[in-house]
Amino acid sequence: MAQADKLTPREKDFSAWYVDLVQKAKLADYSDVKGCMVIRPNGYALWENIQRVLDGMFKETGHKNAYFPLLIPESYLKKEAEHVEGFNPQLAVVTHAGGAKLEEPYVIRPTSETIINRSFAKWIQSYRDLPLLINQWANVMRWEMRTRLFLRTTEFLWQEGHTCHETEEDAEQETRRMLEVYRRFAEDYMAMPVLAGQKSESEKFAGAVRTYSIEAMMQDKKALQAGTSHNLGQNFARAFETMFQGRDGKQHFVWQTSWGVSTRLIGGLIMTHSDDAGLVVPPKLASRHGVIIPIGRTPEERGPVLERAQALATDLRKAGLGVEVDDDDSKSPGWKYAEHELIGTCMRIELGPKDLAQNQCVMVRRDQRKKESVPLADAVATAQKMLDQMQRDLFAKAKAFRDSHTFEVNSYDELKQRADDGFLLAHWCVDPKCEKQIKDDTGITSRNRPFDLEQSPGRCIVCGKDSPGRLVFAKAY
Amino acid sequence: MAQADKLTPREKDFSAWYVDLVQKAKLADYSDVKGCMVIRPNGYALWENIQRVLDGMFKETGHKNAYFPLLIPESYLKKEAEHVEGFNPQLAVVTHAGGAKLEEPYVIRPTSETIINRSFAKWIQSYRDLPLLINQWANVMRWEMRTRLFLRTTEFLWQEGHTCHETEEDAEQETRRMLEVYRRFAEDYMAMPVLAGQKSESEKFAGAVRTYSIEAMMQDKKALQAGTSHNLGQNFARAFETMFQGRDGKQHFVWQTSWGVSTRLIGGLIMTHSDDAGLVVPPKLASRHGVIIPIGRTPEERGPVLERAQALATDLRKAGLGVEVDDDDSKSPGWKYAEHELIGTCMRIELGPKDLAQNQCVMVRRDQRKKESVPLADAVATAQKMLDQMQRDLFAKAKAFRDSHTFEVNSYDELKQRADDGFLLAHWCVDPKCEKQIKDDTGITSRNRPFDLEQSPGRCIVCGKDSPGRLVFAKAY
Numbered sequence: 033m034a035q036a037d038k039l040t041p042r043e044k045d046f047s048a049w050y051v052d053l054v055q056k057a058k059l060a061d062y063s064d065v066k067g068c069m070v071i072r073p074n075g076y077a078l079w080e081n082i083q084r085v086l087d088g089m090f091k092e093t094g095h096k097n098a099y100f101p102l103l104i105p106e107s108y109l110k111k112e113a114e115h116v117e118g119f120n121p122q123l124a125v126v127t128h129a130g131g132a133k134l135e136e137p138y139v140i141r142p143t144s145e146t147i148i149n150r151s152f153a154k155w156i157q158s159y160r161d162l163p164l165l166i167n168q169w170a171n172v173m174r175w176e177m178r179t180r181l182f183l184r185t186t187e188f189l190w191q192e193g194h195t196c197h198e199t200e201e202d203a204e205q206e207t208r209r210m211l212e213v214y215r216r217f218a219e220d221y222m223a224m225p226v227l228a229g230q231k232s233e234s235e236k237f238a239g240a241v242r243t244y245s246i247e248a249m250m251q252d253k254k255a256l257q258a259g260t261s262h263n264l265g266q267n268f269a270r271a272f273e274t275m276f277q278g279r280d281g282k283q284h285f286v287w288q289t290s291w292g293v294s295t296r297l298i299g300g301l302i303m304t305h306s307d308d309a310g311l312v313v314p315p316k317l318a319s320r321h322g323v324i325i326p327i328g329r330t331p332e333e334r335g336p337v338l339e340r341a342q343a344l345a346t347d348l349r350k351a352g353l354g355v356e357v358d359d360d361d362s363k364s365p366g367w368k369y370a371e372h373e374l375i376g377t378c379m380r381i382e383l384g385p386k387d388l389a390q391n392q393c394v395m396v397r398r399d400q401r402k403k404e405s406v407p408l409a410d411a412v413a414t415a416q417k418m419l420d421q422m423q424r425d426l427f428a429k430a431k432a433f434r435d436s437h438t439f440e441v442n443s444y445d446e447l448k449q450r451a452d453d454g455f456l457l458a459h460w461c462v463d464p465k466c467e468k469q470i471k472d473d474t475g476i477t478s479r480n481r482p483f484d485l486e487q488s489p490g491r492c493i494v495c496g497k498d499s500p501g502r503l504v505f506a507k508a509y
Numbered sequence: 510m511a512q513a514d515k516l517t518p519r520e521k522d523f524s525a526w527y528v529d530l531v532q533k534a535k536l537a538d539y540s541d542v543k544g545c546m547v548i549r550p551n552g553y554a555l556w557e558n559i560q561r562v563l564d565g566m567f568k569e570t571g572h573k574n575a576y577f578p579l580l581i582p583e584s585y586l587k588k589e590a591e592h593v594e595g596f597n598p599q600l601a602v603v604t605h606a607g608g609a610k611l612e613e614p615y616v617i618r619p620t621s622e623t624i625i626n627r628s629f630a631k632w633i634q635s636y637r638d639l640p641l642l643i644n645q646w647a648n649v650m651r652w653e654m655r656t657r658l659f660l661r662t663t664e665f666l667w668q669e670g671h672t673c674h675e676t677e678e679d680a681e682q683e684t685r686r687m688l689e690v691y692r693r694f695a696e697d698y699m700a701m702p703v704l705a706g707q708k709s710e711s712e713k714f715a716g717a718v719r720t721y722s723i724e725a726m727m728q729d730k731k732a733l734q735a736g737t738s739h740n741l742g743q744n745f746a747r748a749f750e751t752m753f754q755g756r757d758g759k760q761h762f763v764w765q766t767s768w769g770v771s772t773r774l775i776g777g778l779i780m781t782h783s784d785d786a787g788l789v790v791p792p793k794l795a796s797r798h799g800v801i802i803p804i805g806r807t808p809e810e811r812g813p814v815l816e817r818a819q820a821l822a823t824d825l826r827k828a829g830l831g832v833e834v835d836d837d838d839s840k841s842p843g844w845k846y847a848e849h850e851l852i853g854t855c856m857r858i859e860l861g862p863k864d865l866a867q868n869q870c871v872m873v874r875r876d877q878r879k880k881e882s883v884p885l886a887d888a889v890a891t892a893q894k895m896l897d898q899m900q901r902d903l904f905a906k907a908k909a910f911r912d913s914h915t916f917e918v919n920s921y922d923e924l925k926q927r928a929d930d931g932f933l934l935a936h937w938c939v940d941p942k943c944e945k946q947i948k949d950d951t952g953i954t955s956r957n958r959p960f961d962l963e964q965s966p967g968r969c970i971v972c973g974k975d976s977p978g979r980l981v982f983a984k985a986y
Contacts, residue, residue: 065624129600
């Protein structure tokens, strides 16, 4: 069995630590299919919990799930010029099927705006059919050169929201509403603080009018784009003739949005909270809230301990917590501590004969790893309190880390010096040339213009021309 | 808006009725991608409910979800001879990706035994790793010549269970256990009676040792194979060297099973219960349990009715029912009755000024369409009772229909005469030649040998040779 002491320490090589952790905690594995991963049960359980919460939030905001074909006729993609240009290099193409060459090749969906618009154009007749609020949970495929488990894989799992509206304003509101859903999910459930803001022109989605994102900081101070929400304007509506009869009796193109998050979130969760001992999962997204580890040298000692452990597990489960008793006699308690730290169990509860004599147990939170004696009578309430506190502490710690690695930079030299220091707030003239120069010189990219940042005009750190405000720049995944 | 009176009656053309219903109740739609459907929100909601219940049953029996790549290297499929022969004609092939021709083509998974075994071979070391009980929810693709919405589509959604065991006996037990889970789901949730039994050699899964199925009878007396469970023996284990160190210290191939149900179940649900007015959904799988239709000619009448309707909806929702108030002033009550019958709302509740004066409402079950006056004070309890009774009645009605269309046939002539009459129980010598002759002559196929059928030896209805017992034969979807 894999053990925690085999993880490369973060300080030594963050990237190696990440890959070690993902594999040794049995979250995911490489496959023989280029850039595709196998998501193992431990990793998939995280995705199921992410799905459950987000799906509830989507339904609360009026969205319904549907499912559209995996394959898209190549000609569809070509209908929207920017869209095909953006995705063409990344397509996987089906040329043969059923033993024969296809007349027109199909591509495996890299995203579904095109094929979904084909349906929307049929479904929508009048303004009474609007807004149309659809979400799809699906796999998509983008042929990537350099892949990394969860963060960038050829195939990934995601959800893609696609909505149609009567007015430009309605579409803009929806775009921002769903970005806010993502922000809330990231912060309240993943305990991952994010900056919500607008992407630059060159970083927006291929085919969008405006793209908004949430950007998180990983423990290596690099940025992770964790979710995007696009105002598509009428670009796809024009390409697919998605029209409605308006209140004025005339035909109009619908105004659209799309928005998505993916299994990449799991990578973000890992890199935000985990440590050299292994995975740390925010309790709200955990399936394994606790493990009870019975201690005892002899069968006479272990018998009553095990009995009490099972009773405690039952009580904790009744309180809605995912709890198991690790009663494997072939492993030592120390081995089990390390194993559960590796796989991210939120807390362990040690229970031995001495504890039993004093009607207590020892609780250890995964993130702090400090022992705390708790009367057995209070065990359920204390466990719940500790998990709530852990959720809050994880967020506070991550936020303090991000805030202490966010800097205003006021010259190009300063930006270059601080290239690896975190989020850099810099003035920029909005000319894509300056943005490209920064990227070419330093590997730093513009992340977004955060809504919450107090802005005042200044001068572009590259060319010195007028700048309307600061953007976040950072090295990014 | 589509209305129920536009459905082709079942008596006139069952097949046209089915396609009408699926499209007019907005369950699914054709796409431009050959044989692929678009599952619309009304249809996808059924799939979500099916998933939720089945996923719970899989987890209760110890299975965990995981996710494996969509694409499978062509060479993997060739490792198991029967498997590749069975699936080769149905494959969709990716030959190009990322702008270049691939060295080895990938196929889109038609099923995942091969690629999953590649992982299992890495994960399993010893008997302590067994049983390994995995399930995957995924899309798969089989290039079909003749497609029909939900029943047979090029791409479909399904779950595929894949398990590894230490002994042949354990694998057989698992195969039967999961078939029993399917039987329970079909009968207790879908209210669809099924015959659980073993498929003939020629009808088994390509690569399996034994295949079991559940077979349901549709209203046109044709059979629908609704789920299958396969004992794979060591066939895939040998092909992929999926081995474990046994208790004897030696290396052994694992014993495997696989089992699946798909979006085809939605077709089965429709064809079991629905009528000429539209969709009928068993309450346990419905999202729309009830609709309250307020009645009133004037705003003065409608005001208090609407207020009471909203209060009743709140009470019903608190009891866990999916209920909406249809307060659209632009549509008549009669139009709404028809619309909700079409889309399969389990019951409607009519509420008018006269009802209000008498503190009552009128409830109408979707399947019976009889009006029943109910005191408002009892509305919640009565609605729950009516839905429970509807669930039981749907099953009883479907079972009575099946039983009254199941016949013993004792000669080949009798089988031919009764070809369209339903399930035919006939003796067969187990020679595939006789089975093939029946199929070629009559279009009738062997469905399975039901476990619950009392068997005694007899003579094959085709060749007259010894027969160990009767099989169910029927025309099938």
